[in-house]
Amino acid sequence: MTRLTRRQFTLGLFATSAVAAVGGVGLALSPADRTVIIGAGPAGAQAALALRAAHPTLRVALLERDPTRLAREASDAAAAAFTAPRTEATLAQLKAQGIEVMLDDVVDVDWTAGRLSLFSGRDAAFDRLYLAPGTSARPEAIEGLDAEARYTMPAAWGNPREARRLAAQLAALPEAGHVVLRLPADLSHPQVALNRALVLSRHLAATRPAARLTVLDATPTPALAQSFAMAKRLQGLDAQVAWVTAAQGATVRAVDAHAGRIETDAGRLTADVINFVPPHVAGTIARTAGLVDASGWCPCDARSRSMLRSEAIVLGDARKGAARTLDGARLSVTAATDAKA
Incomplete structure (x- = not known):
């Protein structure tokens, strides 16, 4: 029996869930639409590739604040055991599929106008917004923990x-x-x-x-x-x-x-x-976009659509109630696939 490593399973899982989410909203997309995906981790990068595969003429942009996310850095064997899985997609592969890669950070989301305000001072328009926010540390009131x-x-x-x-x-x-x-x-x-x-x-x-x-x-x-x-x-x-x-x-x-x-x-x-x-909560961009409830996580339906902003799709661990065990992750993929059908 072939044994999957945690990294292999996680990357495959993210790819599957991304495709499922794309399928769930694919009929609402048209070639003229501009789809922006925030976050180039495994979920975001695979969602970008899945969207291009399902809709070859769709305009897809992947926005990432950390330029090393898509780089192929030299592997540090000692630190590898403490490092989260990285995306399999390289910058060159994404560009080869016609995906626009933007190295910037989002400071505000205007849902009415369909525009992102970026750290660089630029704006980016979107018709459909996907977010793979990941998680961020929540502050704790512990003496000495500065x-x-x-x-x-x-x-x-x-x-x-x-x-x-x-x-x-x-x-x-x-x-x-x-x-x-x-x-x-x-x-x-x-x-x-x-x-x-x-x-x-x-x-x-x-x-x-x-x-x-x-x-x-x-x-x-x-x-x-x-x-x-x-x-x-x-x-x-x-x-x-x-x-x-x-x-x-x-x-x-x-x-x-x-x-x-x-x-x-x-x-x-x-x-x-x-x-x-x-302790962790949904990543900063999820809070900026107004997708987080009092729990610190993003409430979503079975197809990853935000329950606070129906026009937003949230991928990965930031979703409220997301199963964060291997068995629970498999169940979430099954639910997303069923929703697609």
Whole structure:
């Protein structure tokens, strides 16, 4: 049996969901329409390609603020384990399909006029708008958790620079060092969090067998801890791991990044490396576009159409209630395909 890597599955999943969403609204598109897709991550780039494949004469523009998103940078093997999946599409491939690629950022959306105000000072017109906003960290009222602390205790949650920083910190870990992984109560991606705990465990087992890992899991149920215990056993990992649940006092009250200290309901921890994962909400552009409700996420119907702006299609993790496990993702694809039919 061929085993898919998480990256391969995720890219395939995004492509499938993008095609499903395109099919759901395809009949409303005409060759004269200008379709703009915000966000060139896996979902956005694949949606652009799917739109061109379904409507060869449609005008499609892909807008991305980070020019490295579509670049082929040299792979950093140490940081790769902490880096989010990247789009398979290159800038050259997108342009070869007649897709206009705009490197800019959106500062405002005028739905009435169908125009985007861009950071560069330009405007961009649209008839149909797709958004792949991704997620962004939500601020937390934790004593000591300022910008400097977040730099020192990288989340490495979709940020390549933070991934490299975390990898460097792990490389410098003392032989009997201590690593802490903090997971917030409202965790957005449980499957990614489980994978992170396993990656750290494998790293310590392979390179620092005398080191130990503490997972501060503030999620309200023991489900993640149970899944980790099962995976650790099946993979034969012998790393020293202490999993602290919410009931055991995993909630973080204060941090001292310089001293490597974390104050929790269970007491004080001191660590050499702290992988501090914050809670997340829909990406900034989703809030700018008025697609986010009080939950911080984008309410959408089964065809990814925004329930706050029917003219907007939201792709990827920013959708409210989106399944963020592999099985849940498969179910969401099935629902989107059924909606297409």
